[in-house]
Amino acid sequence: MGSTELAANLFRATQTEEKLRREQIKGKARANKTHYEVGQKVRQTIKELGGTMPEDLPTAQSIKSIESKQKKMLKKEDKK
Secondary structure, eight states, rough: HHHHHHHHHHHHHHHHHHHHTTTTTTTTHHHHHHHHHHHHHHHHHHHHHTTOOGGGGGGOOOOHHHHHHHHHHHHHHHHH
16 A cells, blocks of 8 residues: 555544544444545545545555565675
8 A cells, every 4th residue: 555545544544533533423333334424525535636546546565575675686786
């Protein structure tokens, strides 16, 4: 997950948490509904601003993949 998607997720989560607290929403079903509604509004805003939808963002490299590439590079440099 890249920084843009992380930021959108964090914004969605914090706004949901605030709405749950502010409106004193109780119960799993109501909390899930609120979570979904806030997520839809965040997606709508991204779309209206002309941003890239999360599912269309490029997939970030996994940490393991990056570590593997770095190890290979270090081994090549050690052989020089």
